[in-house]
Amino acid sequence: MRIQLVRHATLLIDYANMRLLVDPMLSDAGAMAAIQNSPHPRPNPLVPLALPVEQVLDGINAVLVTHTHRDHWDDAAIQLVPKDLPLFCQPEDLPKMESTHFVNAAAVHDARNWSKICITRTGGHHGTGDIGKAMAPVSGYVLQNESEPTVYIAGDTIWCREVSAAITRFHPKVVVLNAGGARFLEGDPITMMPSDVIHVCRAAPKAKVIAVHMEAINHCLLTRNELAEQADAAGVSVMIPEDGEALDFAV
Ligand SMILES: [Zn+2]
Numbered sequence: 001m002r003i004q005l006v007r008h009a010t011l012l013i014d015y016a017n018m019r020l021l022v023d024p025m026l027s028d029a030g031a032m033a034a035i036q037n038s039p040h041p042r043p044n045p046l047v048p049l050a051l052p053v054e055q056v057l058d059g060i061n062a063v064l065v066t067h068t069h070r071d072h073w074d075d076a077a078i079q080l081v082p083k084d085l086p087l088f089c090q091p092e093d094l095p096k097m098e099s100t101h102f103v104n105a106a107a108v109h110d111a112r113n114w115s116k117i118c119i120t121r122t123g124g125h126h127g128t129g130d131i132g133k134a135m136a137p138v139s140g141y142v143l144q145n146e147s148e149p150t151v152y153i154a155g156d157t158i159w160c161r162e163v164s165a166a167i168t169r170f171h172p173k174v175v176v177l178n179a180g181g182a183r184f185l186e187g188d189p190i191t192m193m194p195s196d197v198i199h200v201c202r203a204a205p206k207a208k209v210i211a212v213h214m215e216a217i218n219h220c221l222l223t224r225n226e227l228a229e230q231a232d233a234a235g236v237s238v239m240i241p242e243d244g245e246a247l248d249f250a251v
Contacts (some may be wrong), residue, residue, distance in 0.1 A: 001148050001174070004246035006056055007049055008015055008216035009072055009156075009178055010071070012246075016116045016145040018061040022153060026053050026076035037184045038219035044071070045216045050244030053080060060112060062086040065140040066155035067126075068093045071217045088119055090139040090247065093242035110140070118144040122166040123132035124157025132158075135190055142170045149173035149249050156182075157214070158189065159196035169205045174249055175204055178213035180220030191224060194230035210239045 002014040011022040025065060029048040034041035049056065053076075063085055065073050065230040078100050081087075089097055097105035106112065112118040120142040126135035140155035140163075152172035154163055167175070177200060182191040191213055192200075201209050214224050224240045231238040 001249045001251075002246055003151075003174070003176065003210065005210075005212050005241040005243055005247070006051065007243045008045065009066070009213045010056070011176065011212070012056065013059070013143070013151070014036060015021070015143055015151070016148050018115050018117065019059050020062050020064050020143075021056070021060045021081070023066055023072040024056070024081060025071050025074045026056065026080050027108050028076075029123040031076070032070060032074065033045055035184075035219040037186075039185060039221065040218050042218045044218055047216050047243065050093065050242075059080065060085065062088065064119070064141055064153070065089040065093065065097075066140060066153065066223045068096055069135075069156070071109035072156070086114060088114070088141075090121065090137055092137050094235060108139075116145055117234065118142075119133060120170070122152070122154070124155055125160045125162065126156045127158065128188045131184065131187045131190060140166065142166065142172065144170070147251065149251050151176070152207075154178065154200075156191050158192055159199040161186065163200065167200070167207075172204065172207050173251075174210065175200060175207045176210045179222055180213040180215075180217070181213040181222035182213070182217065182220045184219065190249075191220065194227050194234075197227065197238055198231065198234045198236055201231070201234075201238065202237070208239060208247075209237070210241065210247065212241065214240075216243075 063150040091107040
């Protein structure tokens with residue numbers, strides 16, 4: 001099993017002889033406006049794709065979308081991702097996928113099998129209070145196959161009951177967390193801060209925890225270095241890949 005961070009939350013996952021593209025945001029650097037009502041407004045994405053878009057799309061067998069905020073599913077992805085690929089999304093996003101002619105889009109209600117992979121959808125909270133409600137719905141996914149490590153892609157969520165429940169239920173060997181501490185001018189962060197990541201590490205002490213979703217969108221204020229320092233200080237180990245970096249895992 002191999003996970004390559006393309007940029008932000010966009011991943012290529014080689015799993016059970018299939019290649020999955022997760023949360024494609026394929027825009028060129030600066031092609032999208034700053035997030036509204038956010039600190040440090042600058043055009044997004046802040047950085048270019050780490051590999052040519054043709055290479056990102058080469059050989060993918062399916063697409064997995066956690067939710068359709070544009071840092072996970074942008075206009076460039078709608079244009080460039082082949083329309084006939086199997087595409088798995090949360091039920092609320094299926095009409096959007098169908099209206100943009102993804103003819104093999106399918107909702108993951110609870111779980112579904114595709115190829116030799118069991119894909120289970122998990123819940124989360126994309127922030128607290130009214131902001132969290134406004135950002136909903138968001139999902140994560142667990143991938144399982146008998147010859148591969150179980151992977152939990154948490155999606156855009158803070159540490160919450162649903163994340164804890166997914167760890168307890170699936171005992172993932174690998175957990176991918178969207179950090180960055182994304183926030184608006186007001187309210188609490190809507191993605192993980194170091195304290196959230198540390199909670200996950202302590203709840204899943206045997207798992208390899210990977211943190212992504214940093215340094216690519218203007219309202220994600222937490223940097224890789226800050227997260228690494230705080231994880232070190234807490235005595236937990238977090239893998240923090242650079243854009244383009246691939247990580248290999250054995251069962
Ligand atoms: Zn996001």
